[in-house]
Amino acid sequence: MTLMIEARGLTKRYGSKTALDGVDLNLAANGSIALVGPNGAGKTTLMSLICGYLHPTSGHLRVLGDAPGSPALLGRIGALPQDAQLDPGFGVGLQLAHFAALQGLDKPKQEARRVLELVQLAETYDSLPQALSHGMRKRVIIAQALIGQPELVLLDEPTAGLDPANARAVRELVNRLRGECRFIISSHNLEELQKMCDTVLHIDHGRISNQLTVDDAGQEGALTLTLAPGTEDQQSVLAQVTGVRQVTRRDREEYLIRYDLGGHPDFDLELLTALKAARIPYRRLALGLSLEERLFTPEQS
Numbered sequence: 001m002t003l004m005i006e007a008r009g010l011t012k013r014y015g016s017k018t019a020l021d022g023v024d025l026n027l028a029a030n031g032s033i034a035l036v037g038p039n040g041a042g043k044t045t046l047m048s049l050i051c052g053y054l055h056p057t058s059g060h061l062r063v064l065g066d067a068p069g070s071p072a073l074l075g076r077i078g079a080l081p082q083d084a085q086l087d088p089g090f091g092v093g094l095q096l097a098h099f100a101a102l103q104g105l106d107k108p109k110q111e112a113r114r115v116l117e118l119v120q121l122a123e124t125y126d127s128l129p130q131a132l133s134h135g136m137r138k139r140v141i142i143a144q145a146l147i148g149q150p151e152l153v154l155l156d157e158p159t160a161g162l163d164p165a166n167a168r169a170v171r172e173l174v175n176r177l178r179g180e181c182r183f184i185i186s187s188h189n190l191e192e193l194q195k196m197c198d199t200v201l202h203i204d205h206g207r208i209s210n211q212l213t214v215d216d217a218g219q220e221g222a223l224t225l226t227l228a229p230g231t232e233d234q235q236s237v238l239a240q241v242t243g244v245r246q247v248t249r250r251d252r253e254e255y256l257i258r259y260d261l262g263g264h265p266d267f268d269l270e271l272l273t274a275l276k277a278a279r280i281p282y283r284r285l286a287l288g289l290s291l292e293e294r295l296f297t298p299e300q301s
């Protein structure tokens with residue numbers, strides 16, 4: 001089976017600065033990937049290598065089975081670079097059509113309209129970029145990454161600086177297209193990545209420090225409980241529920257509860273029953289750990 005990304009000892013140095021340090025990866029082509037990690041961890045560098053914008057200093061990299069930048073990958077990868085901008089002098093439809101023509105597509109204007117429709121901005125075809133909001137411009141640039149229906153789309157911080165409505169529009173777009181193409185998305189918003197991606201790669205100091213499958217969250221004997229506002233200080237009540245190993249208060253009314261998974265397969269129902277008996281109202285119960293907990297909080301036994 002052809003892998004989406006295969007890397008061995010992938011290293012990128014900028015002068016004396018090592019941005020990627022011997023990365024090994026085997027990513028199957030059947031899901032979307034989140035890249036997370038602190039500023040300067042190497043996420044953009046990895047994306048640039050995958051796109052073929054940069055060459056590795058050493059190591060081996062294959063994308064969809066071919067070397068980045070090779071003719072075999074032309075038109076198969078789309079990208080939203082981190083600081084991508086539109087040309088202020090031309091209408092957005094014209095710019096997208098121009099890129100479609102550069103890709104050699106037969107009907108560039110039709111393709112420009114298609115991708116604008118995908119990002120729900122069909123009406124902006126004749127608009128100049130400055131007539132659009134920041135969020136709309138970002139969505140237009142995402143539309144550019146979708147020209148030619150690439151198999152793999154890389155989005156570097158697609159929702160950075162967007163208001164909740166525009167960020168949601170981007171999330172919905174990614175989820176709508178997930179059957180048609182694969183995404184690699186870099187973001188600092190873990191909650192958002194959890195809604196869009198299947199696998200999470202945590203990069204730190206140029207190395208992959210953790211790789212998680214989002215769907216595995218329910219297998220960990222943990223859940224997050226949010227009580228109704230004003231229902232504070234219930235830690236001791238929660239700790240007495242049968243099967244509970246540990247209760248940690250995260251926010252005012254939010255608790256992380258670790259429990260004995262083996263002995264209590266229906267622990268969530270048992271917990272709800274206990275809450276009802278103690279007349280403690282709750283707002284939300286989520287099985288598993290949040291991505292933030294899984295990445296940054298060591299397992300406490």
Ligand SMILES: Nc1ncnc2c1ncn2[C@@H]1O[C@H](COP(=O)(O)OP(=O)(O)OP(=O)(O)O)[C@@H](O)[C@H]1O
Pocket residue numbers: 014017018019037038039040041042043044045046
């Ligand atoms: N062109 C360059 N010349 C020199 N150093 C660079 C260059 N590009 C990146 N770096 C350095 O390489 C490291 C990795 O940078 P990179 O942009 O890949 O990180 P990142 O994880 O994308 O960060 P952020 O979350 O801030 O976007 C950083 O220390 C950065 O300063």
